[in-house]
Amino acid sequence: MILFRLTLKSLANRKATVLMTLAMLVMSNVLLLTVDRLRLDTRASFANTVSGTDLIIGARTGSLNLLLYSVFHLGNATNNISWQSYQELIAQKEIDWAIPISLGDSHRGYRVVGTDTTMFTHYRYGKKQNLAFADGEAFDGVFDVVLGAEVAKSLGYKVGDEIVVAHGVGKTSFTEHGDKPFTVTGILKATGTPIDKSLFVSLEAITAIHVDWINGVKLPGVKISAEQALTMDLQPDSITAAMIGLKSRMQIFTFQRLVNNYRAEPLTAIIPGTALAGLWQLIGLAENALIAVSVIVAITALLGMTTVILTSLNERQREMAVLRAIGLSSSKVAALLVMESGFYGVVSVIAGYLLHALSILALAPIVQEQFGINLSLSVPSLALSLTLGGFLLATFLLGLIPGIAAYKRSLADGLIIRR
Amino acid sequence: MKKLSLTAAIALTLCTAAQAETERQHGAHEHGAAKLLIAQEGEHVEVILETPAYNVIGFEHMPSTDEQLEVAHHARHELSEEGLKLVQLSKSAKCELEAVEIESEIMDYVRAHFHDEEHGHEHEEHGDHEAHADHEDHDDHDHDHEGSVHSEIHVHWAFHCDNVAKLKDVDVKLFEAFPNFADIDVEYLVGDSSGMAEANPKQTKVKF
Incomplete structure (x- = not known):
């Protein structure tokens, strides 16, 4: 628990960087969620129109x-x-x-x-x-x-x-x-x-x-x-x-x-249902391309986040050294960074969903009027939930990269910054 | 010789012209491809296979050699007896084959051939062409038979499923029994879902 508080305190100390990193991750999540929602709602809107016709x-x-x-x-x-x-x-x-x-x-x-x-x-x-x-x-x-x-x-x-x-x-x-x-x-x-x-x-x-x-x-x-x-x-x-x-x-x-x-x-x-299935087969290619793009954006964001944490290590050399000096073990220092990375993940998924929900609510009337598609708010599909789960897991795992780096350094580095 | 073929050509033209002045519509005919239609209502599930004869027997004319007759006879036996094996509906739906009906001139010919030979050994089926023509509802249907040449085979399987709620997918095993099938468009109207999916030898299962 103390580690978690330390993480938060440390993050609070670097507000600007943290916010920008979060923004990047949040946007990638919003993209994933919204693309999938659009895809499902478009299908549902089309299917609804002909549901009673043989x-x-x-x-x-x-x-x-x-x-x-x-x-x-x-x-x-x-x-x-x-x-x-x-x-x-x-x-x-x-x-x-x-x-x-x-x-x-x-x-x-x-x-x-x-x-x-x-x-x-x-x-x-x-x-x-x-x-x-x-x-x-x-x-x-x-x-x-x-x-x-x-x-x-x-x-x-x-x-x-x-x-x-x-x-x-x-x-x-x-x-x-x-x-x-x-x-x-x-x-x-x-x-x-x-x-x-x-x-x-x-x-x-x-x-x-x-x-x-x-x-x-x-x-x-x-x-x-x-x-x-x-x-x-x-x-x-x-x-x-x-x-x-x-x-x-x-x-x-x-x-x-x-x-x-x-x-x-x-x-x-x-048969409307069959013809629609044919349409989706055709559009499926484009849909997959969209999903692929949003997944790549998510991966880019994850890599960006890792870079930010790695870069911050240099600035935080003294912070780490102080933590070591007051008795925090090297592995705890590593855990601190994994936690920081995971924090980005959890917050960005939650904030991403909220922002996604807000934009759906705001855009729904316009999309309905222009394209006749009913945007709806609902829980992400199973495939998307798995993707988001994977995203979360990735943030923790990627945290290991700066974590291990800090672990190695904290053994060697002292309080004095050597040049 | 040349004269003969010319006469034949003219005769043929006249013949078709006489058959139907306006009928110059042709359905698509693609070897390897076929349609499998599945409709469910209550506990009844009807499965219809529409395919060029090539996919089933490898040729598209009346069987002329003993070998071709044998192939067609075997295919006909498979289609009429092994419906449950060829089109595997979800096991837990507990489906049973109730009736089979085969619409095909080649198959009718084969049936008649072996029927005579075996003195009625082959049991009578519900899909008899003559019997079928009797209870035709639409006169167009009859035209359709002539129109679709001799090369199409239509098979109707009627299943009865005790547990329709569990009917979630179909495993198309036609590919195993008849290797000429390359891809089958499966159209389904089951429960609340209707749609279409393609089955091929690698992906034989279709979810409803």
Whole structure:
């Protein structure tokens, strides 16, 4: 115990060096913890979004592609699937529910999703939760819109407001469907998924706002008012993708095969979990590189710490000599240095975790808004705990280097500094 | 000779054209690679193997020599009888093989061949092609058979596991029985987890 107090006293005497060394070690720990947290939370956020969906059906494309554009609104659809194929497929007896998705329009940078009310009754995310309304209710009429939590919050909309949908998906679009405004009928509760950043309208609405458009361009001179549009046949020709729930899980693979071999139209069906696993396999390389970098940073910090303690030995020659003179054995002097090194380790791990926690708390809202990833605070994963344990052990072991050096010197050195 | 092959080529073209005007879709076909699909619901676990015939028997046509027949016969026996050994589900899950179904024209041919020879010595299986076609639900399924040529083998194993909660992994022993397998994509829907992992002769175990 006396040794420990001595260590603290000695450290207190060299505050500036100690703080800088600690800062270096703490930062390396923060990096390790945060990289791992980001990795796990990104995976969890993606998995949560599709946790309740058995299959996603879209045009023939790569499975990752389909997953990313249909659910995560990353990238754009290669092709649409015809309404007829969709109807034929969802008429199969294996189907429990189906949610059509039609993309292509936006509102001030947020995607507008054409769908039907099954979205609000059957879409499930996270731990099999359904969507819930914070205010209002599902769309009913053609020109009704339901907003995701994030959209309503950042644009300050409330139920009853009128909004205009823009053509295309850019942040600033000059071609707006201004003649056909929408009324907000409901606002969803936050889900932590891309749902929050979307606006939902009926499939008929998507058709309606495009009735006087051909090939993406508004027809000059042709003006069809919202009232006129309502009287037209608004059944869509095609949709972008569909999320499907089957009655039994055992049918998923068979139904997937049926869709993939669908002869009338080239289609792709993917199992979200499997497609995600493929994504992680791909991203795993980059993740490993990040982890490798943070481990190397930790090693560099450890080496830096050892250097600092070794260098300090010269300055502390007199301190050591005094300790020896008042009766501290050589091995105790060595233990003193191992303890100092270990002290750096313990304090930096604890402070690292605290700083990591603070930065997660501070960054979580921003990351959620920008990237849709829910950062969470939790205990480090097993692999990371082992890494941190290894880090701690390393600080004690590395303490042996200056420890042994001091042990050898303290036998020979006297009170007088020889030059 | 030249004339003959030309005629044959034309005949072939006409034949395919007649079969299906629009069907020019082809599934991927990669030797060595295969898919193993595992789905669990309640105490039932279904395992589906989708593979090019090459991986199992080393050739992709109707067996023509006695040797090829023998190889195919042996492979068929392995697939239909040794499901538990080829696909080892976690021991503590206590799984038992309930039914096997083999979809393959080559295997059907082999079965028929030995069936005749041995006067029904070989026992009847649930995976009979004719019987299967009868209870087809989707007409597309039938097309699928023609579409996937003769070279694909699909095996369905139905397991019953008493202790499903302990079903945590699968050890793919297909590599040992059939050395032509190089890598198998294992897709699984078990418990709360769904995903995909690759198994190969060095890494045969896949955790769910």
